[in-house]
Amino acid sequence: MTGMQLSREKLLEAYRMMRTIRVFEDRVSAEMASGDIPGNTHLYAGQEASAVGVCMNLVQSDNIASTHRGHGHCIAKGCDVHGMMAEIFGKDTGICRGKGGSMHIADLSKGMLGANGIVGGGPPLACGAAMTAQVLGRDDVAVVFSGDGAINQGTTAESMNLAQVWKLPVIFAVEDNGFGEATASSFVVAGEIVKRADALGMAFAKVDGVDFFAVHDAAAEAVARARRGEGPTLLHIETPRYYGHFSGDPDNYRTAEEKAAMRRDRDCLTTFRRRVGEAKLLAESDLDAVDAEVQAVIDSAVKAARAAPQPPLDSLTTDVYVRYP
Amino acid sequence: MPQKSFRQALNEALHHEMGRDPTVIVLGEDIAGGAGASGQQDAWGGAFGVTKGLLGAFGPLRVRDTPISESAFVGAAAGAAVTGLRPVAEIMFVDFLGVCFDQIFNQAAKFRYMFGGKAVTPFVLRATYGAGTRSASQHSQALYPIFTHVPGLKVVIPSSPYDAKGLLIQAIRDNDPVIFLENKLLYDTVGEVPDGAYAIPFGEANVLREGGDATIIAFGRMVHFAQEATAILAAEGIDCTVVDPRTTSPLDEDTILETAEETGRVVIVDEANPRCGMAADISSIIAENAFGALKAPIMKVTAPHTPVPYAPNLEAAYLPDAKRIAEAVRKTMAYRK
Amino acid sequence: MDAQLQPITMPKWGMTMTEGRLSAWLVKEGERIATGQEIMEVETEKITNVVEGHVSGLLRRIVVEEGATAPVGALLAVVAETSVPDSEVDAFVAGYAERAGAAGDDADAYPTPRVVEAGPHQLNVLSIGDGDATPVVLIHGFGGDGGTWLFTQDALAKDRPVHVLDLPAHGGSAPTVPSGKLDELAEAVVAALDALGIARAHLVGHSLGGAVALSVAASAPDRVASLGLLAPAGLGGEISSDYIDGFLAADRRKPMKEVLSRLFADPDAMSAEMVENVLRFKRLDGVPEALGAIARNLASGGRQAIDLRDALAATQAPVLAVWGEKDRVIPAAQADGLPANIKVERVADAGHMPMMEAAAAVNRMLAAHLAGADR
Incomplete structure (x- = not known):
């Protein structure tokens, strides 16, 4: 099924998730400025169609591995927004009880194997999750979201080879936002990313990450291929990064004009609204209602996170092992 | 069996x-x-x-x-x-x-x-x-x-x-x-080795030998060298306890401290390099918790702080052996009669 | 061998002993010793035991000093009257090792255990001794194994075949105890008798093994020539649940050492090796569950769940009951008030393990009991 053939409910769900990610990230950015968030964050705003376009093709038992820029993936895979916000605030009610923070948000029960502080940390883990499905005879798939920076890590190259020789049900979703930290990917990535897959005989596709429907359809094909036992796919998803590398990054390596044009011309939310409007799939009023609901949820999440208790001190030494000795 | x-x-x-x-x-x-x-x-x-x-x-x-x-x-x-x-x-x-x-x-x-x-x-x-x-x-x-x-x-x-x-x-x-x-x-x-399946709990040291004079703590292959050393020392009338912690994490600190307290003399044998190694770690645990029971400084027998060499004579000098272990035990025995 | 010069040698207890440490001489050079007198203490990796002399005469020369270790069969001392010149004693000592070597390697000849198919069970059996006399079957207690009879089997095997049996889920036997009930264990022993081709045997049982033996006597009286019951279960109410629960719970050296020490009047008799062996046994898959099932049927809350006093009163076979006065698991007071036809022996300085703690005395009691029952 193509994205344009999705039911009204599914389309509303996709829009709600993308909108949730955007509002969540904009709000985290604002809260960071208040000084009440203890750590650092890497914001996903602008890239929403990638996470949601891929994850709309997954079910709960499928797994995803993520990156330091992971909030969007977490939301798209079903993590609780209240728990995520509390985690970012370092609170006991956080999804990881305040022990992980922004870069380690995970909910294994939802198939979210964790944001990851290590560039290139995710691909081997996704291969492992895919191996679990293969050994146990399930048709689950694993998706690893990584950036254009991780494409240059040895773990990515090793994992792509492993996945291809073992025909693992893995999708390598490479979100190319044009920058590895403050360095342009054009400066550090040799050749075309999809050709790295092609060299291994791996299926691949290059898609516009601003278009939810393009991402959705490419991912649908990759997921179906993986579920059929025909092995991995690499998706090269070109997508804009609205904020700097981290919250507080002056982002002075891009011109003001470039950033303004990016936000004006490459916004997945307005693109989505235009496409569903033109096709008369959803009404403006439906989408506006979602915007209002999402805003209320995020307000509530921040309020609850601010009010929540810090983790108790004795939790410092728990959860290191299941049993020790 | x-x-x-x-x-x-x-x-x-x-x-x-x-x-x-x-x-x-x-x-x-x-x-x-x-x-x-x-x-x-x-x-x-x-x-x-x-x-x-x-x-x-x-x-x-x-x-x-x-x-x-x-x-x-x-x-x-x-x-x-x-x-x-x-x-x-x-x-x-x-x-x-x-x-x-x-x-x-x-x-x-x-x-x-x-x-x-x-x-x-x-x-x-x-x-x-x-x-x-x-x-x-x-x-x-x-x-x-x-x-x-x-x-x-x-x-x-x-x-x-x-x-x-x-x-x-x-x-x-x-x-x-x-x-x-x-x-x-x-x-x-x-x-x-029994034919059936069995699990040995982690954090449980194996006491291979109980002697009253000195405690030798060793891991892996070094346990065998420690046993060899006890045979040499027994002939000299020095009776050693040999402890194999089996796991370094978790570490059976209780058995290490008990046997250290029983003898008051401790030699730790570690095939690893000495800095931040198990010998250093266990020494610190004993020094901190059983200082009063010690009759001699804790002795460490380890590899030197070098990579492992290739030439047979150098590699032999690199590894601890029974002779060096026995010599370390003798030193602890001679420290304070 | 020169009758005027008699050797005292390192004994061999059980299959695996290769050497022993002479921890103490209880007699001095120049003293006269008598057969049956306690002359030395020998420590093995398993246990320390007092050794009684098997010769009498003048202890002329101590060859192995206290604290030294010697192989099984090694000359430890020489017994000879003053009429034998020193030079002959010297020559005897010098020549002994050579002669012992020429006699062949006994260690290789020692019997090895085998597994017999006994009904649904695979039971580990070690058989020693031969002859036509009624055989003995030795049955260990809860959590024990054939090692219980380290000092017993060889002594009794001088006159007859002696079979040491590991109960199901114990020692070298498979953990086949679906119910863990006493009847199941008794049926396993009868099945073992069938498998070994034994029509009738003297049954000697320790603790739970005593209850098993008594249960066999009740269910298959024609298979039982006599009963030797050492600190038996089933003859009184009280039992140490602390011991049983502690034994079941202990999976590490320290708690297991503490639990096992309650078996002995003198806990120092117990070795680290004994603790390690019990831990190794308990770690095997299936064993903890099987032991738990047996324990549930044996006792709860400090009270025994089995009462075999009626069975004891009804048995026609001669019965010997032996208790260590310092038994902390099944109190020796349970020996009081047993039926008059039961011969009761009490061992002063022993706990729950009289056949190990006072091996020579208990062996004499058992030998006399068996000889009497044979008649």
Whole structure:
């Protein structure tokens, strides 16, 4: 099924998730400025169609591995927004009880194997999750979201080879936002990313990450291929990064004009609204209602996170092992 | 009681656990060997023959020959562990973990803590360690102190065939990531090993010998050298206790302190380099908690702070041996009569 | 061998003993010793035991000093009257090792255990001794194994075949105890008698093994020539649940050492090796569950769940009951008030393990009991 053939409910769900990610990230950015968030964050705003376009093709038992820029993936895979916000605030009610923070948000029960502080940390883990499905005879798939920076890590190259020789049900979703930290990917990535897959005989596709429907359809094909036992796919998803590398990054390596044009011309939310409007799939009023609901949820999440208790001190030494000795 | 080699004991442990639990898999370079080639299948059964026969018994889905890509397959083992398998990954030489530290230290070891206690990571990584095979600096190290340093990992160093089987079964059944280190010069040693399956709990030292004069604490192959040293010393009328902690994490501090207090003289034998090694660590534990019982300074018998050399005479000088252990014990005996 | 010069040698207890440490001489050079007198203490990796002399005469020369370790069969001392010149004693000592070597390697000749198919069970059996006399079957207690009879089997086997049997889920026997009930264990023993081709045997049982033996006597009286019951279960209410629960719970050296020490009047008799062996046994898959099932049927809350006093009163076979006065598991007071036809012996300085703590005395009691029952 193509994205344009999705039911009204599914389309509303996709829009709600993308909108949730955007509002969540904009709000985290604002809260960071208040000084009440203890750590650092890497914001996903602008890239929403990638996470949601891929994850709309997954079910709960499928797994995803993520990156330091992971909030969007977490939301798209079903993590609780209240728990995520509390985690970012370092609170006991956080999804990881305040022990992980922004870069380690995970909910294994939802198939979210964790944001990851290590560039290139995710691909081997996704291969492992895919191996679990293969050994146990399930048709689950694993998706690893990584950036254009991780494409240059040895773990990515090793994992792509492993996945291809073992025909693992893995999708390598490479979100190319044009920058590895403050360095342009054009400066550090040799050749075309999809050709790295092609060299291994791996299926691949290059898609516009601003278009939810393009991402959705490419991912649908990759997921179906993986579920059929025909092995991995690499998706090269070109997508804009609205904020700097981290919250507080002056982002002075891009011109003001470039950033303004990016936000004006490459916004997945307005693109989505235009496409569903033109096709008369959803009404403006439906989408506006979602915007209002999402805003209320995020307000509530921040309020609850601010009010929540810090983790108790004795939790410092728990959860290191299941049993020790 | 049947006599079996260290290698056979490990092989039996893998057979038992793969037989009783379909989620146990093994993966590594040439753990079967011969895949895709024209000749014999299961050609090697692991670089040291430990996994021989598993391919025939359990098939290629659960006995997986990997590319030479330690980052990928060790990381995949971590990812599989956290999604429902009990993978046992084999790394030929512990030295090669240099190329997959991230998957062990930042991923497998940390999942449970950074995910707030929700992850269970039953991951076993087997690797050989140890000098004495003329294999020089990149195939001979005893890197267990590095793993011991990392919270979230358990570290096991069996010294006998009996311990090898029971500790590996425990490692596979354990719900935390376990680094399981096998001294390659112990593979052909033989001892009593029951046919049935059994698990030895972690953090439980083995007291191989009880003597009143001095306590020798040793790991892995060094346990054998410690035993040799006790024979030399017994002839001189010095009666030693020998403690093999079996796991460096968790460490059986109770037994170490009790035996140190009983004798008041302690020699710690560690094949690892001395800085931040197990000998240094255990010394500090004893000094902090049993200072009043000491009759002599704690002595450490370790490798020097150098890489492992190639030339036989240099390598022999590198490794602790029974003579050096006995000499250290004599020094503690002579310190204060 | 020169009758005027008699050797005292390192004994061999059980299959695995290769050497012993002479921890103490209880007699001095120049003293006269008598057969049956306690002359030395020998420590093995398993246990320390007092050795009684098997010769009498003048202890002329001590060859192995206290604290030294010697192989099984090694010359430890020489008994000879003053009429034998020193030079002959010297020559005897010098020549002994050579002669002992020429006699062949006894260690290799020692019998090894075998597994017999006994009904649904695979039972580990070690058989020693031969002859036509009625055989003995030795049955250990809860959590024990054939090692219980380290000092017993060889002594009794001088006159008859002696079979040491590991109960199901114990020692070298498979953990086949679906119910863990006493009847199941008794049926296993009868099945073992069938498998060994034994029509009728003297049954000697320790603790739970005593209850098993008594149960066999009740269910298959024609198979039982006599009963030797050492600190038996089933003859009184009280039993140490602390011991049983502690034994079941202990999976590490320290708690197991503490639990096992309650078996002995003198806990120092117990070795680290004994603790290690019990731990090794308990670690085997299936064993903890099987032991738990047996324990549930044996006792709860400090009271025995089995009462075999009626069975004891009804048995026609001769019965010997032996109790250590310092038994902390099943109190020796349970020996009081047993039926008059039961011969009761009490051992002063022993706990729950009289056949190990006072091996020579208990062996004499058992030998006399068996000889009497044979008549």
